[in-house]
Amino acid sequence: MKLILQEVSKSFPGKEVLEGINYTFEQNCLYALLGRNGSGKTTLFNVISGQIRRDRGEILLEDGGERRPLTSSDVFMMVAEPELPEFLTGYEFLKFFIEANADRIQEPASIEDYLAQVTLDRADALRLIQDYSTGMKNKLQMLMFLILRPKIILMDEPLTSLDVVVQLEMKKIIRSIKEDHIIIFSTHILQLAQDLCDRIILLHGKNLHDVEEKMAREEGFEDKIIALLQEEKSQEDGHDGE
Template structure:
């Protein structure tokens, strides 16, 4: 399975944020999306998730049976600022989510079994979401995608709010999930990108470029990526 982006454009007033962005993402890999602040990473995610309309271009899901346009239900989006019903407990929310989706999803675990996958204690799952830390809210978002199993999962700065132990758990989970999903996450932490990703993609001047594989684990990885992000001609170099 592949996610194929073709000539995606998006502008706000006179500012061109995406200028013919093209790339092919594959199942079985974790992709890190790198870019400077304002480069358009969140805009790209919003376009792919259907939160925002593209001005031009398209995104396709490519399988053995052919290509089809990417739909909203194909995408799971882990927001950097989680949007959750804070008046419910985590347990109440997940149970409600399962109940309203049970006719169209293959639910193979109980509510508690899903929480155990996320290493959330019995006490935490019965707390109001309002009292959750940022990291716990992100774990709850991730849990929903273990239930819905969308082919494409977008993660906007997913691990920056976790403590060391939880971050390690989430890295393990993402590595397991990549077998059946296309995983793309944006981050500004280069060490995290180097540690977790199979491939890095740079968004610069509205276009997407792949970082050479040999650079990913090289000793001067961080310095080279910083140079690429500063250099207007980096796309030609890549």
């Protein structure tokens, strides 16, 4: 299975963010997406998920030898601060979510089984979501894509504000499902990208650039990436001043 971007571009008034991106993401590979704040990582995710329209280009899914346009039902986007109905308990929310998506769930399980997948105990599940920590909310969000099993999972800095225990739990889950999905993991933490992901991509200069696997494992990797991104920023500042 492949996610194929062909000449994908997106601009906003006075600023081009993505320019002619050509890239192919493959199944069974965790991709880390690195870039400076404002480089366009979230914009890229929003374009892929269909939340905003691209200006031009194509986004295709190749599966089982067939290639077709990507649809919103193929994608799940996980965000750092999920907005969930806080007037419901975690259990009530999952029950509602399962019922609302019954036609998309291939192998339904009991709510208790789903809760066990993210080590969320029943007592916590019966609490109102308004009383949940960010980590607990993210566990519910993770359950949403574990239930739906979308072909493509986009993670927009989902581990940044979590404690180390929850981070470790989520890392294990992410690794355990990569064989069946295309997973792109946006982060600004270089160490996390190295530890968790198979491939590292930089979004800079409005385009995607592979980081050589050898370079990603070398000593001084972080310094090299920082220097590259700072160089890009300097060039942009110089261009703006012309």
